[in-house]
Amino acid sequence: MKIICIGDSFTRGYGVNKKESWLGQLSDSFNRHTFINKGINGDTSGGMLARFERDVVSEKPKYVLMIGGINDFICCASVSSVQANIMSMVHQAYHNNIIPILGTVTECIPDKIRGDWMDFTDFNIVLKKQLEFQRWSIDFCDSFHVNRIDFFEEFSKRTEGTPLNNYYIDGLHLKPSGHKIIHDIAYEAFKKIL
Numbered sequence: 001m002k003i004i005c006i007g008d009s010f011t012r013g014y015g016v017n018k019k020e021s022w023l024g025q026l027s028d029s030f031n032r033h034t035f036i037n038k039g040i041n042g043d044t045s046g047g048m049l050a051r052f053e054r055d056v057v058s059e060k061p062k063y064v065l066m067i068g069g070i071n072d073f074i075c076c077a078s079v080s081s082v083q084a085n086i087m088s089m090v091h092q093a094y095h096n097n098i099i100p101i102l103g104t105v106t107e108c109i110p111d112k113i114r115g116d117w118m119d120f121t122d123f124n125i126v127l128k129k130q131l132e133f134q135r136w137s138i139d140f141c142d143s144f145h146v147n148r149i150d151f152f153e154e155f156s157k158r159t160e161g162t163p164l165n166n167y168y169i170d171g172l173h174l175k176p177s178g179h180k181i182i183h184d185i186a187y188e189a190f191k192k193i194l
Contacts, residue, residue, distance in 0.1 A: 001033045001194065004056045006048050006089075007067035010105045010151075011039025015173045022174075022182035029187050033194060036061070044072045045085035052089050057096045063193070064093050065149070067103035070172070073129040074121050083136055090146055101193065102141055104134055104152040106182070109164055112171030123171070149189040151182055158185070 005011050005023055013021025019028075027035045038055040040047065045068040056064050066089050069082040086102065093100040108130060110123035117123070134152050141148040158181050159167055167178035174182065 002061040003063045004061040006038040008043040009041040020176040022179040025183040065101045073126040101147040103149040109171040
């Protein structure tokens, strides 16, 4: 069975090699299923929507996992614009007989963000938008019967009480240890979904 994973650097596995990324590990964990990584570093939900036909529909997968929005927030886009893009991709998936799954990225850690990135945008606002999107995604997935993988909440639970430097490269991107936790969350979720 083919599963397309479309997204940004969270999906791509920025900062780690392919085998260390959560999606690379997931491919090894499910040898009867094919996970195709369509993550692009720095992509926005609008970019994902623009390439949805080429990267998802034309591949004819059974499922599509969509994870995005953080780069929109870094570029000061509104939460509603991300919501509209996600909603559009979900409905395009349904229209093309592809089962959509919505994922949420891990929490950005404003006090761990690189200095040059902090000069670009206010990551406290990014985090506020992340939290707003997180709440919306729960209601949206319930209303439209969309499977959801809550990396945001689950990662926070599983790393509670431990130094975040153990898991983050820069407050946004994860080290191999962080990817291992994301893999475990995804693996447990996909065992129920597939």
